[in-house]
Amino acid sequence: xxxxxxxxxxxxxxxxxxxxxxxxxxxxxxxxxxxxxxxxxxxxxxxxxxxxxxxxxxxxxxxxxxxxxxxxxxxxxxxxxxxxxxxxxxxxxxxxxxxxxxxxxxxxxxxxxxxxxxxxxxxxxxxxxxxxxxxxxxxxxxxxxxxxxxxxxxxxxxxxxxxxxxxxxxxxxxxxxxxxxxxxxxxxxxxxxxxxxxxxxxxxxxxxxxxxxxxxxxxxxxxxxxxxxxxxxxxxxxxxxxxxxxxxxxxxxxxx
Numbered sequence: 324x325x326x327x328x329x330x331x332x333x334x335x336x337x338x339x340x341x342x343x344x345x346x347x348x349x350x351x352x353x354x355x356x357x358x359x360x361x362x363x364x365x366x367x368x369x370x371x372x373x374x375x376x377x378x379x380x381x382x383x384x385x386x387x388x389x390x391x392x393x394x395x396x397x398x399x400x401x402x403x404x405x406x407x408x409x410x411x412x413x414x415x416x417x418x419x420x421x422x423x424x425x426x427x428x429x430x431x432x433x434x435x436x437x438x439x440x441x442x443x444x445x446x447x448x449x450x451x452x453x454x455x456x457x458x459x460x461x462x463x464x465x466x467x468x469x470x471x472x473x474x475x476x477x478x479x480x481x482x483x484x485x486x487x488x489x490x491x492x493x494x495x496x497x498x499x500x501x502x503x504x505x506x507x508x509x510x511x512x513x514x515x516x517x518x519x520x521x522x523x524x525x526x527x528x529x530x531x532x533x534x535x536x537x538x539x540x541x542x543x544x545x546x547x548x549x550x551x552x553x554x555x556x557x558x559x560x561x562x563x564x565x566x567x568x569x570x571x572x573x574x575x576x577x578x579x
Contacts, residue, residue, distance in 0.1 A: 354530035363387040363434075365415075368395030370502055371449065374522040380408035389415040435490075439482075442489035447529060448475040449495045452537070455546045460570035461505075472496070479534060493529050497521050497538040499568075506569035513539050 362379045366372035368390030376386055380403035388403070388410055390396040396412045403410035438444030453461060454468030475494035482490050499508035501515045508515060521538055528536040537543040545564075549557060 352531040354527070355532065357530065358383045359385065361385045361387060363389065365389045367399050367412075368392040371500075371518055371522060371525075373399045374518055375525065376403055376410070377406065378522055378526045380404075380406040380410065383408060386410040388412045391416050438490045439485065439487050442487050444489070445491040445493065445529060445532075446478065447493045447495065447525070448472075450475065452496050452498050452542045454496060455542070456549065458566055475535075491532050493525075493533055493536065495521070495525050495528070495536050495538075496542065497524075497536075498542065508566075508568040510566045511564050512541055 357379070362384040364372050364376050364379070364386065367376045367386075367388035369392065372390065373395070376388055376399050379386060386400075386403055386408055388396055388400055390399075390412075391414060393414045396414060400410040400412040435444075435446070438446070448471050450471035451464075451468040453465045454470075454472035457465050472494060475492055479492045482488075482492065497516055498510060498512055499505060499515055500521055501517055516538060524536060524538050535543070537546075545560075548560070552560070
């Protein structure tokens with residue numbers, strides 16, 4: 324009972340903070356400068372990683388580029404240099420812990436501990452809308468993206484608890500992107516996203532220090548609805564959203 328009384332006392336704060344959030348919708352947040360900052364990008368040899376590297380190169384950041392694909396990585400680094408940035412490329416297998424630590428010593432020497440010590444930095448997690456809602460026949464993918472979203476949220480709370488307000492966090496959660504990873508995807512939430520559009524939204528979100536970036540923004544609204552709507556209505560709503568793609572259905576059974 325005491326807990327519910329304490330919550331009622333917070334209602335004035337809820338009203339104030341809600342009005343503050345509404346006002347911020349109409350007041351564009353100033354973009355921070357990242358000129359001269361060291362930016363480490365994994366998967367920089369292709370796709371979103373490569374396009375993100377190009378955008379940070381335009382902002383005159385010092386780039387540390389990681390990828391397992393040496394040829395693609397070198398192409399990215401060359402283009403970043405052409406755009407006027409200092410770029411250092413390292414062939415790294417991000418599934419190999421020792422490879423990561425070895426490369427870290429050659430470049431930034433430390434990641435989160437150094438950021439926390441200096442109370443300065445920005446950690447970006449690339450997740451997906453699939454990190455907020457389960458999708459049939461994408462079990463492994465959804466599980467990994469739920470983990471990414473959970474990592475972002477837990478890290479954000481931990482930094483706040485340690486009062487490391489200078490270390491910012493951002494999590495990217497887009498709908499289907501036209502990368503060929505998933506065959507023939509479609510949904511009533513909007514057209515297939517192009518990588519360039521996603522990267523532009525990501526860069527803007529980083530520079531304005533957004534914690535969670537949903538693309539399209541309607542996904543944010545849907546995540547709220549999922550917490551308050553009845554389960555049967557949610558089932559109807561999911562059918563209306565109509566997520567479709569070419570799936571491989573079935574499980575391989577080892578014959579004895």
